[in-house]
Amino acid sequence: LEARAHWHGLDAPAAAAPTLNAEQTAALAALPDRGFTATLLDGVTGSGKTEIYIRWIERLTADGGQVLLLVPEIGLVRTLAARLAARLGDRIAVHHSALADGARLEQWLAVRAGDAQVLVGTRSAVFAPCPALRGIIIDEEHDAAYKQQDGFRYHARDLALKRAQQAGIPILLGSATPSLESYHQVWRGHWQHLRLTARAATTTPPAIHLENMDGAAASGGMSHELIRAMRRTLADGGQTLLFLNRRGYAPLLRCDACDWHAACDACDAMLTVHTASHRLQCHHCGREQPLPTRCPACHSDSLHMLGLGTQRLEQSVARQFPQARLLRIDSDSYTTSRQFEAALAQVQAGEVDIILGTQWLSKGHHFPRLHLAVVVDADQALYSLDYRGEERLAQLLVQVGGRAGRESQGQIWIQTRQPQHPVFTVLNSPYEDTARRLYEQRARAQLPPHRAQVALLARHTDAERALQTLAFTRDGAQQAGIGQNWQWLGPAPALMPRKDGQHRAHLLVQADSRAALQKELPQLTAWLQAQGKAFRVRVAVDVDPLWLE
Secondary structure: OOHHHOOOOOOOOOOOOOOOOOOHHHHHOOOOOOOOEEEEEEEOOOOOHHHHHHHHHHHHOOOEEEEEEEEEOOHHHHHHHHHHHHHHHHOOOOOOOOOOOOHHHHHHHHHHOOOOOOEEOOOOHHHHOOOEEEEEEEEEEOOOEEEEOOOOOOOOOHHHHHHHHHOOEEEEEOOOOOOHHHHHHHHHOOOOOEEEEEOOOOOOOOOOEEEOOOOOEEOOOOEEEHHHHHHHHHHHOOOOEEOOOOOOOEEEEEEOOOEEEEEEEOOOOEEEEEOOOOEOOOOOOOOOOOOOOOOOOOOOOOOOEEEHHHHHHHHHHHHOOOOEEEEEOOOOOOHHHHHHHHHHHHHHHHOOOEEEEOOHHHHOOOOOOEEEEEEHHHHHHHOOOOOHHHHHHHHHHHHHHHOOOOOOOOOEEEEEEOOOHHHHHHHOOOOHHHHHHHHHHHHHHHOOOEEEEEEEEEEEOOOHHHHHHHHHHHHHHHHOOOOOOEEEEEEEEEEEEEEEOOEEEEEEEEEOOOHHHHHHHHHHHHHHHHHHHHOEEEEEEEEOOOOOO
């Protein structure tokens, strides 16, 4: 295929298959080749899940069958496709939104014709026409990127499960930090559960350092003790990853004289300082304005940038380590998939000493020289109003820590002001223990995955109009006999009430089971469509919402 030329290294020389350990051998033997079965491959980071994918794909494609392999991010497609090509040859096709239209069409047609036996792609690849489909793999199944949040809303993991069920084929879902939804299926006996409890390499597990930042001496977001650890890592020839999930230079610009702060005119959010472009930017709607030198309200020059972003951290690291080769990887510095791939290649080739990054770098990448993985501000996620916030933080801690010590002794460093918080027990015990604790909390609170949810999201330039529309929907639907056994919660303003000039409100519907919701949901959507012209308010229906917008 002509489009394969885009994937440098995709036509890699044949690679020998590594020897499986006992757990990998047992897991591979337990995977079925026919019939609908959902299997959760629950393996610690570095345990060799990808090798099991490859061996299973070899079995499923031996007689001309096809396999669909989904990954959550574009940056993972090339790496995985190249690894597959080294073992399976030129039978690989790829699909994601960054491909040119012509290249994407060519790959799509190759899959439909059966010329490509393996399709590696992001969430929209779940719709690919695979006439000889024998199995589906969902890598990093816990990742929220599988959910399409606007327009046509869908969750690729759930659609893949339905597709496998309809086709009567097996599906494999892999993760080091499975979602509570997947554990829910396992613990109720609906899915097969396979565990990989040890890293495939013979390296010692990374050492863990949980540092209490309350009162600790620090400089530029890094404790003095962390700086010393980074110096030791540099001296040993290893790489350091600094993870901070906040783009820009500083999240707040404030006037000390009058307490003015830079806020977005279209959103209920602060503007982020970007010093490289001398702009203030809203990370929610994208609006920008020049960075002022004086306060727009009182004309004082007492403006201060508060908080820490990746650009400010980069400046601090450069000051502390002037001789180190430093690379910041976030959506401000790399805007295309090719740029991102080139940056990853630099890291993997050992051309970088210190890597700074956001959530892009927490996803399944293999950095063989990485010795020290640092979460600079672990508390950032603890203050979330989202009930899924602690689950996401636990997953993040494990995933970021999993980048370290893949091929040599590593270290995980966490900076926090709440070291006693129970979420940090995930660092010293199996992830499943944390998942069970959170699962039990959700049961007591009657929240998913124990309950099924649908969110109705209303947007309008008038805040009261959005709320009234949802209240009318709730009352009108109930009067029409819809949802008598549902729990109706709200309406209420969204967590960010105004975004991009639109006021937003949500109405949450809960039921004891998915079946109880699905039975009457078509009636609710039909009622909404019939009444929609009178509302003149846009209402979106989000089944199994991951965020309450």
